Amino acid sequence: MNNEYAISVNNVGKTYRSKDGHDNTVLKNLDFHVKPGEFVSIVGQSGSGKTTLLKTISGLQELTEGEIRVKGRLISEGLEDIAMVFQAPVLLPWRNNIDNVLLPLEFRGTRTDESRRYAQELLEMVGLGGKATRYSYELSGGMQQRVAICRALVSHPELLLMDEPFGALDAMTRDSMNFEIQRIWQSTGCSVLFVTHSIPEAVWLGDRVVVVGDRPGRIVADISIDFPRPRNKEHRFSAAFSDYVTEIESHIGVTAGIS
Amino acid sequence: MTTSEISSDDVRRSAPEAMLVGQKPRRRRLGRESVAAGAKAVAGLIGIFALWQVLVVVLDPPEFLLVGPISAFAELLERPGYFASNTFITLQEALAGFALGTALGVLCGAALHYSTTVRSFLYPALIAIDTIPKVALAPLFIVWFGFGFESKAFVAMAIAFFPLVINTYDGLRSVPHELQELARINKASRWKKMTKIEFIYAIPAIFSGAKISISLAVGGAVVGEFIAGSQGLGYVILLANSQVDLPSMFAAFIVLAVIALALFFIVDRAGRKLFPWKNHSR
Numbered sequence: 001m002n003n004e005y006a007i008s009v010n011n012v013g014k015t016y017r018s019k020d021g022h023d024n025t026v027l028k029n030l031d032f033h034v035k036p037g038e039f040v041s042i043v044g045q046s047g048s049g050k051t052t053l054l055k056t057i058s059g060l061q062e063l064t065e066g067e068i069r070v071k072g073r074l075i076s077e078g079l080e081d082i083a084m085v086f087q088a089p090v091l092l093p094w095r096n097n098i099d100n101v102l103l104p105l106e107f108r109g110t111r112t113d114e115s116r117r118y119a120q121e122l123l124e125m126v127g128l129g130g131k132a133t134r135y136s137y138e139l140s141g142g143m144q145q146r147v148a149i150c151r152a153l154v155s156h157p158e159l160l161l162m163d164e165p166f167g168a169l170d171a172m173t174r175d176s177m178n179f180e181i182q183r184i185w186q187s188t189g190c191s192v193l194f195v196t197h198s199i200p201e202a203v204w205l206g207d208r209v210v211v212v213g214d215r216p217g218r219i220v221a222d223i224s225i226d227f228p229r230p231r232n233k234e235h236r237f238s239a240a241f242s243d244y245v246t247e248i249e250s251h252i253g254v255t256a257g258i259s
Numbered sequence: 260m261t262t263s264e265i266s267s268d269d270v271r272r273s274a275p276e277a278m279l280v281g282q283k284p285r286r287r288r289l290g291r292e293s294v295a296a297g298a299k300a301v302a303g304l305i306g307i308f309a310l311w312q313v314l315v316v317v318l319d320p321p322e323f324l325l326v327g328p329i330s331a332f333a334e335l336l337e338r339p340g341y342f343a344s345n346t347f348i349t350l351q352e353a354l355a356g357f358a359l360g361t362a363l364g365v366l367c368g369a370a371l372h373y374s375t376t377v378r379s380f381l382y383p384a385l386i387a388i389d390t391i392p393k394v395a396l397a398p399l400f401i402v403w404f405g406f407g408f409e410s411k412a413f414v415a416m417a418i419a420f421f422p423l424v425i426n427t428y429d430g431l432r433s434v435p436h437e438l439q440e441l442a443r444i445n446k447a448s449r450w451k452k453m454t455k456i457e458f459i460y461a462i463p464a465i466f467s468g469a470k471i472s473i474s475l476a477v478g479g480a481v482v483g484e485f486i487a488g489s490q491g492l493g494y495v496i497l498l499a500n501s502q503v504d505l506p507s508m509f510a511a512f513i514v515l516a517v518i519a520l521a522l523f524f525i526v527d528r529a530g531r532k533l534f535p536w537k538n539h540s541r
Binding site for chain 2: 055082090092094104106108
């Protein structure tokens with residue numbers, strides 16, 4: 001297989017076997033590739049297996065069919081280059097923000113004197129340089145999620161997996177976080193797989209939007225988004241933008257609530 | 260009610276500067292709150308004592324049925340050495356039992372959490388043993404450990420043990436799955452996962468168990484003394500009973516309440532010192 005992809009998902013399937021012997025297929029024949037530095041959004045209805053897909057790529061769950069390679073290596077070989085951002089920031093309340101950012105390095109046993117400086121840099125990049133020694137309960141939800149993003153980036157991942165990272169934030173914070181994540185992604189150059197419920201968010205952020213259909217989860221569309229970078233507010237209100245949104249809605253089977 | 264106090268506090272906290280100043284105003288607020296709470300608690304206690312004394316004066320029961328708090332306190336002042344030495348005995352038994360029960364309980368709770376084998380074999384058995392009233396074990400401990408200090412400490416331990424098992428187990432189980440996943444993605448060793456996340460996460464739950472256990476341990480020691488004792492507050496109560504000496508009995512009750520309360524307070528404070536973040540979590 002070629003190594004030119006950051007991730008190649010080859011014919012992946014996942015089936016749970018329930019206790020009474022019934023098979024529940026969550027993912028079926030999934031096949032897609034992510035180029036290095038690419039930002040790929042994944043949308044689909046709840047229960048379509050988007051989160052399961054992320055968890056299999058991160059190695060948290062095993063697949064029952066096919067294979068996933070990250071930079072040509074099978075994920076079962078154990079990967080160092082992956083980081084994940086969850087919907088909830090889940091910062092440790094007894095650690096200040098910079099120590100929360102450093103946690104993954106402590107887990108890996110790779111924390112050095114240099115690490116702290118890098119963690120501080122990351123916090124500065126997300127505008128929280130002055131809050132390094134503050135605790136999570138002193139931060140708003142959006143700030144906490146930014147600390148969680150720094151925690152994911154501290155291990156220099158090549159691949160960042162984000163599982164509805166802004167799903168719990170209010171609309172205004174969410175918009176500003178979208179700008180933020182575009183900027184962060186552009187400055188780090190890592191590949192991103194971004195799972196979201198919000199189609200506009202997926203379109204605005206993604207180089208591509210992969211639409212996952214449900215029961216079982218399979219790819220129903222893979223759409224390239226042709227907007228230049230960095231993207232700005234204007235793109236959101238362009239005709240092309242709403243065309244993309246409409247197209248994706250039709251693939252998901254969303255019936256627009258506006259008559 | 261202290262509505263005025265609360266609303267003025269809310270106004271102060273909602274100010275943006277509260278965010279910038281950080282912890283300080285909250286700490287002061289907590290301090291003031293706890294002083295107010297303490298004052299109310301003391302007022303409540305004095306009220307109950309006053310009511311008790313009034314009842315005794317009004318109903319005027321014979322001294323072998325009920326005595327007022329004034330007689331009880333007078334008894335305490337009359338024989339301070341007697342009560343102090345017996346209190347010290349009971350306190351030692353309770354603390355030894357509590358310490359042992361806590362250590363074993365935390366170990367056992369952790370074993371339940373980390374080993375599926377232990378869990379499947381021992382959890383049902385533990386629940387079954389827990390249904391036995393622990394005071395019923397006291398005669399057995401006397402047989403095993405004799406009439407001295409040890410048997411009482413073991414009764415206290417048996418009672419203090421279970422809340423800690425359950426709370427440690429629950430605390431370890433309540434670690435958010437995202438943190439588990441974060442540890443797995445970063446290939447954390449089991450030991451790092453335990454020391455950096457799980458045990459610290461479980462500390463508040465362990466302390467709520469300890470707060471229950473510490474009062475129970477005092478009760479356990481007293482029961483041990485009831486059954487076979489020649490000293491301690493349980494013995495003081497038994498002796499007073501045989502002599503129909505109610506002032507002495509009520510004096511012992513008061514001392515028991517005071518030490519149980521003091522121990523509870525110490526455990527509570529220690530917990531707050533160890534996990535200050537709990538005061539802020541929503």
